[in-house]
Structure formats: C-alpha cells, structure tokens
Amino acid sequence: MRKRANLTLPAVIERLNTxxxxxxxxxxxxxxVSRSTAYTVVANGEWPTIRVGHLIRIPSVWVRKQLQLDEAR
Structure with missing residues (x-):
C-alpha cells in the first residue's frame, strides 16, 4: 500500500478549492474526524462518494457545502 504524505490543513484546503x-x-x-471514523462514515453511506476502481473520492462541492465555504465566496 502506498503511504500518503501528511498534508497540512492549508494544503488540504487548497486541494479542496482546486x-x-x-x-x-x-x-x-x-x-x-479521524481517518478510521471517516472510512466508517463512508461505509455507512453517510457521505457521498465517487468510486473509481479501489479509489474512494468525496465531491469537493459537497465538502465545501458542509463547511459553508461556498456561501462565503
């Protein structure tokens, strides 16, 4: 399994916006929330997901809406 770089919060926000x-x-x-909690929430169907092969991705639009970031723009 490939190990991911531990990104800072500003780097994650930049990724969210781009x-x-x-x-x-x-x-x-x-x-x-923790990594394990996040995967549990995904497994329970509580977050929208896009699955491509083994990858599980979350739509950025949904995350921005949950954080109320789109209203601030």
Missing part, C-alpha cells in the same frame, strides 16, 4: 474531488482522509481532516 480539485473536483478529495480523498476520504482529506475530508476527515477538514471535518475534524
């Missing part, structure tokens, strides 16, 4: 999707780990970091 990419159409973000990882489950990045979403967890932004919403203040």
């Amino acid at each position: 990419q159409p999707t973000v990882s489950v780990e990045d979403t967890g970091k932004l919403l203040g």
Whole structure:
C-alpha cells in the first residue's frame, strides 16, 4: 500500500478549492474526524462518494457545502 504524505490543513484546503474531488482522509481532516471514523462514515453511506476502481473520492462541492465555504465566496 502506498503511504500518503501528511498534508497540512492549508494544503488540504487548497486541494479542496482546486480539485473536483478529495480523498476520504482529506475530508476527515477538514471535518475534524479521524481517518478510521471517516472510512466508517463512508461505509455507512453517510457521505457521498465517487468510486473509481479501489479509489474512494468525496465531491469537493459537497465538502465545501458542509463547511459553508461556498456561501462565503
């Protein structure tokens, strides 16, 4: 398994604002939950996901809406 670089919160926010999707780990970091909690929430169907092969991605638009970032723009 490939190990991900531990991104800082500003780097994750930049990714959120520039990419159409973000990882489950990045979403967890932004919403203040652990990696394992984030994957549990995904497994329970509580977050919208886009699955491409083994990758699980979260739509950036949904994350921004949860953080109320789109209203601030």
